[in-house]
Amino acid sequence: MPFEAFTRDEDFPFFIQYGEHKETLFMHTHDAYVELVIVLSGSAVHIVDGEQYSIQKGNIFVIGENTQHGYDSPEDFHICNIMFRKRFLDLNSMDIAGTAGFQALFVLEPQQTKTKGFTSYLKLLPDEQLRIENKIAALHKEYHTKSAGWQTMVRAEFLCLVVELSRMYDTSRIENDVGIVKLAPALAYIERHFQEEMTVAELADLTHYSERQFLRLFKEATGYRPMQYITRLRIHTACRLLCETELPVTEIAERCGYTDSSYFARVFQHKCGISPKAYRKDAAAHSAV
Template sequence: MGNLTHVYTLQNISYALQSSKKQQFSSDFYTLFIVMSGSGKLEIDHNTIHLSEEKCILVPPNNTISIHIQNKHLCFYQLQFNIVHLSNKQTTYSHFTHIKEQRLLPFSQYRRLLEAIYQNRLAVDEHTIFEQHVHFQELILLLLHQPIPKLVQKNDRQSVEQSINYLHKHFEKEWTVEQLAELADVPRWNYTRIFKNITGQIPLHYLNNIRIEKAKQLLMTTNDRVFEISQSVGFNNEYYFNRRFKEHVGISPGQYRRNQSSHLRVFAPFLEDFFVALGITPIAQFSHSKWGKQDYLGLQEVPDIDVQNREMDRLLHYKPTLIMLDSGVDRWESFHHLNEVAPVCHLSHPGENWQSTLFKIADLTGKTSLMQDVILQYEDKVQQAREILSKSVYGQSVAFLRISAIGITLYAGPECGYTGPILYRDLGLMPHPLVWSIPHNQRKAPLTFDQLLQLDADHLFITFDKQHSIYENEERAILKTSTWKNLAAVKTNCVYEVDFLTWMNYGILSHSKKIDDVLNVLG
């Protein structure tokens, strides 16, 4: 830690409402002029500085100053201060060695500090005097942190980038888009356009996200009240903070804190994979009367709730502290009444982008650092699998079929579906030409009889839709047909049956198990 070498000591503060045309004086101290309203000019040694609202001028000691007004009045604060050196190293901060003018943004922060300093100017008790001293140090710190003028920058994009960096350091201040654009010295319309191009968001949404992320840190690491945290990150209204926090995170600040600090009892039908990957065992798991449950997760001791037979009322017995639902769960049952059991978080689960779902759940449960390890382990596994497969089956075509009593479904390529992103993107296997015939952004397509005849893939992965059901014999009847027996992969014994719920899933453990299955037969 560095040693403090100097402090700034306020000598005097005055508030001037000047109506005379000219005023002249000099000072032995450093002087700050901060204009509140009106306009005029300041002359120092034949140099002229124009005065306008929200502008600050710093004048070093021993300069003769003349102030001229240009309209009916000029209102400004005048502060005189000194620099007291605390060590033998007599250095003066370069910020104060020359006459300097700058626009103060956001001005509301300066106004608040100036009013507090001025209000305590006549204080005699030690506590209030010290409070004034602290406020003055804050004021100086704000001045030192003002961004450099645009004239030393190269272009508008760099100016906006600099303002974004400044925003990350000063997110708690009151900001408007106009102030940010002025800070960057870029027209407002162009500022918003460039800002969104850089960040993907409009400025105030981006600012709110910064504040929410900081609030999450404070909720995890402090015992401050929610109101105090909302104030410290820049939300003056606790209700607005709560609303924004829930929109961004999915649960209230209080629930977020409880999730981080206590044993989490979660029910998350169809999302259990992510929780188990993060070391969290749900208090109940989903099951389906015809599909069974996700046996690959190893949750044999965890009670199951059949979503198809509407057993959700049993959930109350397990006393969850958090219920997490993805957007597709309503096809089984309406979950509106579950708010009476525990806080419900509705999670947008994009499927193929499983990383974003894992991040969201890790963030809600305080498992972000573990999440990074989980993803790295998966990526290492993918790389090792690719190296093995490149020596054995690269160049040979692969397809995945889902078979049910009503027909055969072919799953899509590397961008869509439960299987394509793993088989073709992660593992680098070659899709059969029929796979490419599936329309873009469509996850699967029914396979007609004529198309099945064209399916001469070297390797076929298959799964049956309703295992352990009265339909099982009907589904497997396809395997006895001459059409099926004449498929190239069948003739070469290159058809591999895999577990239904393992492969019809987007979780990271599901994907890892798919890689194991592929290596087991193709590695």
């Protein structure tokens, strides 16, 4: 199902709606967008890649790109769908990305759903459900009323919702055998401390997996080995700082965990195919157009 079926606004890639399903919802796959689903009432069978899973009021989950899913056997089943392209949720500008809850719900659960089957470990308590429903109502009103500054308010309301859900996600309740979702504390630690030196053993300890299990699951979840993932995060952060600030390259290198600016330049050149200074110059030229 293409994103254009919901909105053709490429400048604001976001869509929100309430849904009541009285009949089976056909299987469909998301085309380059992410869907946050909040079950507001009732229950249904969530079908993901042919497997069936029971869901009910209070369940919250994220369906990523290219994951086939649908609903069957709905009973008083009401949900809220929030659909967005990944760039709408800018991970690198959000400190909430440094929490285990965020990494579990928005990064690892969608990946695990795609590779190992549907898992949703965010189940709201009654008071949490009320708070989230109020936030959704405010978000929905801003999106559909479109008063002055509505895009700014929608983005702000959405980010508040992301923060609330991330705080509510209690990774300590996850059983040890649920696969890559247990990596959340390690990914959160990396987000907060990527400028620092760390070892695979230290990261594995955060997940209670053996180093061998941790390395296998980490590669499965992210596509990278831990040190490759950290380097990628450092370079991505450097690119952002080169574009958005006028900090000297030596200071950017230090902020990204490189005490040797010459080594930083070599790593940057290898990963981006261009020197940090040339990258900044190109970014400035494009922004001026």
